[in-house]
Amino acid sequence: MSIEGRDLKFPAYVWQAPVRIWHWLMALAMVVLWGTGYFIGAPLPSVPGEASENYLMGYIRFAHFAAAYVFAIAFLGRIYWAFVGNKHAREIFLVPLYMLKPAWWGSFFRTVAHYAFLRRHADWHYGHNHLAMAAMFGMYVLGTVFMIVTGFALYGEGTLKGSWANNLFTSWVIPMMGDSQNVHTWHHLGAWYLFWFTVVHLYFVIREDIVSGLTVVSSMISGWRDVKNG
Amino acid sequence: MTETFYDVLRRQGVTRRSFMKFCSLTAASLGLGPTLAPQIAHALETKPRTPVLWLHGLECTCCTESFIRSAHPLAKDVILSMISLDYDDTIMAAAGHQAEEALEEVMKKYKGNYILAVEGNPPLGNDGTFCIPGGKPFVEKLKHVAKDAKAVIAWGSCASWGCVQAAKPNPTNAVPIDKVITDKPIIKVPGCPPIAEVMSAVVTYVVAFDRIPELDRQGRPKMFYSQRIHDKCYRRPHFDAGQFVEKFDDEGARAGYCLYKVGCKGPTTYNACSTTRWNEGVSFPIASGHGCIGCSEDGFWDKGSFYERLTNIPAFGIEANADKVGLVAAGVVGAAVVAHAAVTAIKNASEQRKPTKEEK
Incomplete structure (x- = not known):
């Protein structure tokens, strides 16, 4: 059995600064979005006093919208960096193209076999392994695009006709999904989709960090990947 | 003529x-x-x-x-x-x-x-x-x-x-x-x-x-039909303040709080009720203490209870909404992760004792 990637030159500079900044900014925004989003769907117990003295739901929604703007703009910046950055900045967007080449699938299935405990060693790559790349696209990239589109469609309902969000998203997303409530439900399920992705993501980065022999967690801080001693 | x-x-x-x-x-x-x-x-x-x-x-x-x-x-x-x-x-x-x-x-x-x-x-x-x-x-x-x-x-x-x-x-x-x-x-x-x-x-x-x-x-x-009931609802300030009716007979209901948590569909319903009102401008459902049921929306009968915010997702054969589906799936994913981690740990521990061919 061949193990590919053992001839790669480490340490290697993989994740450039904009990618790292985007990663942590996006992660932070996502945590805020989950928390506030949950409380928009299932609000906290009522606050006492006059309505004019309180603005709890307003603040929660504001935090959600503000974090959503950060999330969306960071994602746009990330797409820009996919064009101008190094080749690892492109891989999570270009996987569908890589998949057209039959050779790409070899490492993909070797990784699947490794995770199914059928192979002891996983292939080494400078960036993501091929299974991770596919998951990044299928779960993270598509999930994020879906959340941004449905999210701004819902936002545009409040900002009303004529606002940019309404013109750009609300006007076609709601008719496409049938009605406003369906969009709410899908947006809600989309949040869970990204949550499932995050659970898997966290598990695998920690596992890879321990098992693969390459640095993973620290790479998203320093940008460098290296062979761990041993 | x-x-x-x-x-x-x-x-x-x-x-x-x-x-x-x-x-x-x-x-x-x-x-x-x-x-x-x-x-x-x-x-x-x-x-x-x-x-x-x-x-x-x-x-x-x-x-x-x-x-x-x-x-x-x-x-x-x-x-x-x-x-x-x-x-x-x-x-x-x-x-x-x-x-x-x-x-x-x-x-x-x-x-x-x-x-x-x-x-x-x-x-x-x-x-x-x-x-x-x-x-x-x-x-x-x-x-x-x-x-x-x-x-x-x-x-x-x-x-x-x-x-x-x-x-x-x-x-x-x-x-x-x-x-x-x-x-x-x-x-x-x-x-x-x-x-x-x-x-x-x-x-x-x-x-x-x-x-x-x-x-x-x-x-x-x-x-x-350009605005939602919610956008012009006179109870909207209670929504923004975070003041909700939890049950139809509670203090909040008497105080006229927002009906969001008892299933009001005002935030997803496009109609003019909250501005035009009904019966010569006398009232409309929310003013009478009942949430909007979303009657002007497509398929409003198939969205589950009139008294819950989240839509029923019937594909699962049991009553479920987005949060229940999400939580169950998160539990499954979590359990799978734990199981996978456990197997990884056991494999690694056992393989450290017997080196494979590749490692010489």
Whole structure:
């Protein structure tokens, strides 16, 4: 059995600064979005006093919208960096193209076999392994695009006709999904989709960090990947 | 000599003063501003009268019930005189063969020039035999009358979306009218029933200006369906403050807090109830302490309880909503992760003791 990637030159500079900044900014925004989003769907117990003295739901929604703007703009910046950055900045967007080449699938299935405990060693790559790349696209990239589109469609309902969000998203997303409530439900399920992705993501980065022999967690801080001693 | 609306109204005993008042009222309710009132008056005085044929399919007549309660008695008189002259089997004087003859006569005389208003919808199942007015399946009558119509108005959620008879499992295969009439402009005026003032304003707009009002992508007049109940709700400050009714008999309910947590669909429902209100502006569901049920939205019967915010997701065979589905799946993913980690740890521990061939 061949193990590919053992001839790669480490340490290697993989994740450039904009990618790292985007990663942590996006992660932070996502945590805020989950928390506030949950409380928009299932609000906290009522606050006492006059309505004019309180603005709890307003603040929660504001935090959600503000974090959503950060999330969306960071994602746009990330797409820009996919064009101008190094080749690892492109891989999570270009996987569908890589998949057209039959050779790409070899490492993909070797990784699947490794995770199914059928192979002891996983292939080494400078960036993501091929299974991770596919998951990044299928779960993270598509999930994020879906959340941004449905999210701004819902936002545009409040900002009303004529606002940019309404013109750009609300006007076609709601008719496409049938009605406003369906969009709410899908947006809600989309949040869970990204949550499932995050659970898997966290598990695998920690596992890879321990098992693969390459640095993973620290790479998203320093940008460098290296062979761990041993 | 062609007859105008004004001629008809004068013949019906409506005074000129009342007529002018009606024109101002209509301009106001359409949001057109005072300068448009004389234009409406002029149009009604000079243009030949456009007949309106009103058909009833599979429905409960709540649209008609709403319509004849148009807030201003004047509007009601005027519009009813416009409509009942031609064909509306529920409120017209003629009945039976006489009525059907009147229908055919108007269709012939005003070919391509009358408005068709449809209340209810056609069931297509069993060759349409679930709804037989005048001895023929309604779907045939609908197609027959729609053929030469200038424009079509879909009254209520039945004609617009399907409503209760099209709710799952839709045994009669009832469909909204735009599935049957595909070659005419259709104005959808959803609601179960729609608001009376909205109905009369739409009819007046169409007959007075001889064109259909500006519609959104779902075919609804923008002037009445551009905003959600939530956007203009008088309880909105309680929503923003975070003050909710938790149960229908709690302190919050007495204080008039927001009904969001007891399932109000105001935030997902496009209609004019919170501005126009009902029964001469007396009230609307939220003002009476009950959440909006979203009756003007497509498929509102199939979204689960009227008293819960989150939609039921029936695909799972059990009652579930997005949060339950999400949590269960997160649990499954979490358990899988833990199991995978455990196997990884055991494998690693055992393999460290016996080196494989590759490692020498």
